[in-house]
Amino acid sequence: MINVTKSYLPDLDEYTKLLKGVWERVHLTNDGPLVRDLEEQMKAYLGVKNLRFCTNGTVVMQLALKAMGITKEVITTPFSYVATTNVLLWEGCTPVFADIRTDDFTIDADLIEPLITENTQAILATHVYGNACQIEAIQALADRYKLKVIYDGAHAFGAEYNNRSLLDYGDASTCSFHATKVFHTVEGGCIITPDDALATTIQHYRTFGHRNDDYFSMGINAKNSEFHAAMGLCVLPKVPELIEARKAIFAQYDAQLDFSKLQRPTLAPGMTQYNYAYYPVVLESEQALLRTVEVLKGDDITPRRYFYPSLNTLPFVKNAQSCPVSEDIARRVLCLPLYPGLAEADVERVCRLVNEAVAEAIV
Ligand SMILES: *Cc1c(COP(=O)(O)O)cnc(C)c1O
Numbered sequence: 001m002i003n004v005t006k007s008y009l010p011d012l013d014e015y016t017k018l019l020k021g022v023w024e025r026v027h028l029t030n031d032g033p034l035v036r037d038l039e040e041q042m043k044a045y046l047g048v049k050n051l052r053f054c055t056n057g058t059v060v061m062q063l064a065l066k067a068m069g070i071t072k073e074v075i076t077t078p079f080s081y082v083a084t085t086n087v088l089l090w091e092g093c094t095p096v097f098a099d100i101r102t103d104d105f106t107i108d109a110d111l112i113e114p115l116i117t118e119n120t121q122a123i124l125a126t127h128v129y130g131n132a133c134q135i136e137a138i139q140a141l142a143d144r145y146k147l148k149v150i151y152d153g154a155h156a157f158g159a160e161y162n163n164r165s166l167l168d169y170g171d172a173s174t175c176s177f178h179a180t181k182v183f184h185t186v187e188g189g190c191i192i193t194p195d196d197a198l199a200t201t202i203q204h205y206r207t208f209g210h211r212n213d214d215y216f217s218m219g220i221n222a223k224n225s226e227f228h229a230a231m232g233l234c235v236l237p238k239v240p241e242l243i244e245a246r247k248a249i250f251a252q253y254d255a256q257l258d259f260s261k262l263q264r265p266t267l268a269p270g271m272t273q274y275n276y277a278y279y280p281v282v283l284e285s286e287q288a289l290l291r292t293v294e295v296l297k298g299d300d301i302t303p304r305r306y307f308y309p310s311l312n313t314l315p316f317v318k319n320a321q322s323c324p325v326s327e328d329i330a331r332r333v334l335c336l337p338l339y340p341g342l343a344e345a346d347v348e349r350v351c352r353l354v355n356e357a358v359a360e361a362i363v
Contacts, residue, residue, distance in 0.1 A: 054188070087124075089317070157182050206223045256347070303337065306334075
């Protein structure tokens, strides 16, 4: 059985060594020493100024919106995981969808400007599959119209744009450390921001707004535990080799898939380091995709329709803009299995089955 992804687990003895310390201190959560150590190590690894470790990659987007006082219209991408739209709805904001680019599936900066109104407060964009959005163009619009920029960088850990962490752009970037991501803490996430005041507000928000013995703001509970931090401390040093292992599988897919009937997203020219987070292919039609999924599943291989569906078509999103490119790509994109430890022979089998399925599919 081959799944689209498989979580990396570190050496159990290394993990339990860290747990021994937890047993000695009996400090299980609430900004413990392992959480602080992980935050420092992640800051050093990414080269960023402020980073707060939280419970997951969804709540950190909510904290960012809340801390920036964003309650009205937010221009966002329809091509992302459902969390990107849900956080806007959950925070009472109105998502306004700008369609994506045909070559790399990130939000199309040219389509943002016509959607800006007097109620627009922010842009929430996703670095799709670990590839950068049009960072300069988005920042130029934000500067001109005084908008905040938040990046959903759930896929971006370990990726660099112009030799700087991709998570170090915008007013804030968020990341997910869910078990399926390139770097994980079982469940977890973080927010990164160059703004010290914003980082302090989020520090308070993640622990009920509690400061000293008082409550200074209406916070929530978004702090993470020593057990999750311990996992992060074991996985973080392995990230460079995990990325190298992904890169080798990438190269094998690149060499063995038949691209006469498959499209691949491009990488932004500024990507000085990619993290090989996902291997998406776009098929000729949804029928070709469904046929390919059926063939792979017949051989116990589970790919994933990701991202699907286009978020502007979610039934609980009202009055959404139509986004023909995103709707089309979402219907045809499939992520193939990719994780460190996936055997060469298995990648070869996936390639053979995909090549056969797309060759015989009726478009
Ligand atoms: C995984 C993911 C999230 C959600 O992160 P969690 O840590 O699972 O809450 C949000 N956005 C994108 C693009 C993701 O891939």
